[in-house]
Amino acid sequence: MNQETVSAMKEKARAVRLGIIDALGVDKRGHLGGSMSCADIVAALYFHKMRHDPKNRFMADRDRFIMSKGHSVLAQYAALAEAGYFPRETLLKTKTLGSILQGHPERETPGVEANTGSLGQGLSIGVGMALAGRLDKLNYRTWVVLGDGELAEGQVWEAVTAAAAFKLDNLTAIVDMNGIQAVGRTCDRYNLGNIRGKFDAFGWKTFEIDGHDMAQVLQALDDASEVRGAPSAIIAGTVKGKGVSFAENTPAYHNNLLTKEQQEAARREIMAM
Amino acid sequence: MLMNLRAAYGEALLALAGENKNVVALDADLCGSTQSVVVEKNYPERYFEMGIGEQNMISVAAGLALTGKIPFAHSFSVFATGRPFDQIRQSVCLPNLNVKIVGSSCGLSDFGDGATHQSFEDLATMRVLPHMTVLCPADGIEVKWAVRAAAAIDGPVYIRLNRNDLPVLFDEKTSFEIGKPLVVKEGNDVALVCTGTMTSIALDAAALLEQQGISARVVHLGTIKPLCGKSLREALGNVRGIVSCEEHTIYGGLGSAVAEALCEAPLPMKMVGIQDRYGQSAVCYEELLECYGLTKEAVAKAAEALLKK
Ligand SMILES: Cc1ncc(C[n+]2csc(CCOP(=O)(O)OP(=O)(O)O)c2C)c(N)n1
Ligand SMILES: [Mg+2]
Numbered sequence: 001m002n003q004e005t006v007s008a009m010k011e012k013a014r015a016v017r018l019g020i021i022d023a024l025g026v027d028k029r030g031h032l033g034g035s036m037s038c039a040d041i042v043a044a045l046y047f048h049k050m051r052h053d054p055k056n057r058f059m060a061d062r063d064r065f066i067m068s069k070g071h072s073v074l075a076q077y078a079a080l081a082e083a084g085y086f087p088r089e090t091l092l093k094t095k096t097l098g099s100i101l102q103g104h105p106e107r108e109t110p111g112v113e114a115n116t117g118s119l120g121q122g123l124s125i126g127v128g129m130a131l132a133g134r135l136d137k138l139n140y141r142t143w144v145v146l147g148d149g150e151l152a153e154g155q156v157w158e159a160v161t162a163a164a165a166f167k168l169d170n171l172t173a174i175v176d177m178n179g180i181q182a183v184g185r186t187c188d189r190y191n192l193g194n195i196r197g198k199f200d201a202f203g204w205k206t207f208e209i210d211g212h213d214m215a216q217v218l219q220a221l222d223d224a225s226e227v228r229g230a231p232s233a234i235i236a237g238t239v240k241g242k243g244v245s246f247a248e249n250t251p252a253y254h255n256n257l258l259t260k261e262q263q264e265a266a267r268r269e270i271m272a273m
Numbered sequence: 274m275l276m277n278l279r280a281a282y283g284e285a286l287l288a289l290a291g292e293n294k295n296v297v298a299l300d301a302d303l304c305g306s307t308q309s310v311v312v313e314k315n316y317p318e319r320y321f322e323m324g325i326g327e328q329n330m331i332s333v334a335a336g337l338a339l340t341g342k343i344p345f346a347h348s349f350s351v352f353a354t355g356r357p358f359d360q361i362r363q364s365v366c367l368p369n370l371n372v373k374i375v376g377s378s379c380g381l382s383d384f385g386d387g388a389t390h391q392s393f394e395d396l397a398t399m400r401v402l403p404h405m406t407v408l409c410p411a412d413g414i415e416v417k418w419a420v421r422a423a424a425a426i427d428g429p430v431y432i433r434l435n436r437n438d439l440p441v442l443f444d445e446k447t448s449f450e451i452g453k454p455l456v457v458k459e460g461n462d463v464a465l466v467c468t469g470t471m472t473s474i475a476l477d478a479a480a481l482l483e484q485q486g487i488s489a490r491v492v493h494l495g496t497i498k499p500l501c502g503k504s505l506r507e508a509l510g511n512v513r514g515i516v517s518c519e520e521h522t523i524y525g526g527l528g529s530a531v532a533e534a535l536c537e538a539p540l541p542m543k544m545v546g547i548q549d550r551y552g553q554s555a556v557c558y559e560e561l562l563e564c565y566g567l568t569k570e571a572v573a574k575a576a577e578a579l580l581k582k
Binding site: 098103150152153192 | 302303304305306310322323324325326328329351352355356385386387388389390553554555556560561564
């Protein structure tokens with residue numbers, strides 16, 4: 001992987017993390033942890049891998065991005081703002097009455113492709129988009145980001161079998177394996193065991209990476225795009241809250257607030273990453 | 274005085290679990306919020322963490338009930354009733370099983386998370402199921418009663434809970450009964466028939482109406498189903514009209530239930546509730562109540578308009 005690209009994408013990931021902090025605001029509960037853990041992946045998708053154009057949002061062959069773990073939409077909002085879908089200042093209005101930036105993704109927001117927030121439905125929506133792409137002979141790819149806690153939803157596995165049955169090689173699932181769900185650690189709360197093995201067993205082509213190593217992230221996105229005849233899954237080992245030390249790997253920051261001091265500390269740490 | 278409904282629920286569930294070894298709790302990764310965590314902490318062997326899988330949770334609860342347990346299955350009301358609707362219908366209600374479904378963070382009360390987390394349809398969807406009892410308490414005292422009442426019923430019960438602090442309206446002496454309307458304020462011109470959060474708002478509306486010389490009766494329905502037309506009619510006294518007040522869509526909820534119960538001898542009626550919309554994010558709960566017309570002013574205005582007709 002080209003070192004310049006890696007450095008450039010690291011900067012984009014920084015911008016995404018700073019945007020998450022803006023969107024979260026002060027003294028307002030929000031989903032910091034899961035937004036930070038997928039920030040590198042979201043940055044790599046929007047600024048390196050995906051074909052998309054904020055000036056031509058509805059072009060038929062754009063790649064589709066679905067944040068199936070909709071509560072982590074702050075990362076997507078930050079990326080969309082950075083890409084120019086709406087002004088950066090809009091981030092400050094996240095989750096306020098009448099804002100185009102709601103608590104969970106809605107299609108009214110420029111750049112958002114699907115409504116999510118009830119966990120477990122995004123991959124199925126992705127299957128539908130991938131089927132339509134094949135039908136229309138358009139060569140776009142559908143990318144779906146899922147949470148590791150979310151994988152407990154049975155519907156996820158219905159989508160996994162559907163994608164395999166339809167041999168959807170234009171669909172990639174990315175699992176943000178941060179090891180934490182709402183209440184605690186996935187291994188203590190509801191242990192799903194070997195995730196990669198499960199995708200393998202269902203006929204998916206799988207890749208396992210460090211979701212914060214930008215070179216690995218970029219490589220995996222490229223590799224997944226090359227797979228033919230089967231859907232692909234990237235199992236990304238991540239740290240919940242990545243970039244904000246006091247939130248890292250801490251279940252309490254799944255959905256929590258930052259004080260003014262904490263917000264400033266978070267910004268400083270992200271700048272120093 | 275305010276009391277947090279979640280805290281009241283946790284207290285009642287813990288007490289119940291202490292008294293009855295058959296009581297078990299299930300949750301789908303929200304036990305800290307729903308308060309089913311009290312069972313996990315105190316009786317860990319009787320708590321089942323089902324992960325984020327509400328459909329499986331409900332059918333597992335059915336299996337527990339079929340083997341003599343009294344399962345309380347928890348999630349936010351939108352996920353507890355919406356995601357597993359078919360499981361509730363087929364696994365639980367059709368065979369009339371002893372499963373209690375507890376929907377927390379109902380209505381607009383999860384203000385920040387927006388439309389996907391705000392539940393305005395659950396009274397309607399739970400109410401249409403034969404065998405189901407539907408409870409919607411107005412304060413912490415009634416929440417505690419509801420937990421016991423639910424356990425005493427041998428069959429499915431849905432309890433709808435707000436997540437916030439709400440004014441205490443009742444005391445230990447209040448005589449709650451399944452299906453019994455409670456007259457919380459006397460009045461002769463108009464009845465504000467209300468449930469859940471809207472009961473304290475209706476009381477405030479009644480005070481506004483008094484100032485304008487309108488005598489408003491406040492009738493709280495903590496049970497949405499079963500609803501007996503005869504006792505409702507008795508509770509209404511001689512009022513000339515009804516304003517139903519609910520933190521729920523006007524389609525199929527409390528207002529509809531009241532209209533159905535009175536349809537053979539109807540009274541003029543207006544419905545205050547959510548007008549066929551989805552929710553949205555806001556920085557506080559009150560802002561949303563205002564935005565969706567669930568205020569004392571809106572209730573008073575509806576009552577005035579009704580009487581003018
Ligand atoms: C169907 C459904 N049930 C419950 C919730 C509430 N909820 C929101 S986030 C979350 C935990 C998600 O954990 P995970 O998928 O691991 O996400 P991440 O760690 O990336 O934040 C839960 C239970 C929901 N949004 N949808
Ligand atoms: Mg997780």
